[in-house]
Amino acid sequence: MPVVVVDVVLKPEISDPQGQAVLGALGRLGHAGVRSVRQGKHFVLDVEGEPDEAELRQIAETLLANPVIEDVELHLPTD
């Protein structure tokens, strides 16, 4: 069954307290090479039949993300 991945990330101008908290913890633990952390959501969808890109993009942009504050990256199967 085709697998479609949707990554939902906060828009760059939206502050990300979760990512900031992770970044702070990394700094305290000595991982100074990491300069920025942003946290988003990762959805894995099993889709029956040929994935319909338009339908999946609509699902991603309207149901999985909040378009006011989040951007969507849709990854269709490459095979």
Next chain:
Amino acid sequence: MPVVVVDVVLKPEISDPQGQAVLGALGRLGHAGVRSVRQGKHFVLDVEGEPDEAELRQIAETLLANPVIEDVELHLPTD
């Protein structure tokens, strides 16, 4: 600055109420072609210098994920 992506997904045997809720909503909205939804976390890290795969894998597996219930996918820059 190199960008490293870490996707954290629940292990297959762990139930996923968030994914189930999304799947239920998709069904009610007529998107019957989606048969399964699993929700995880998506981290985007900006790393200074050449990414150290061993350090990043340790960060991902011990700080970004709970290894008891989650699996990690580490995506290093391909360039």
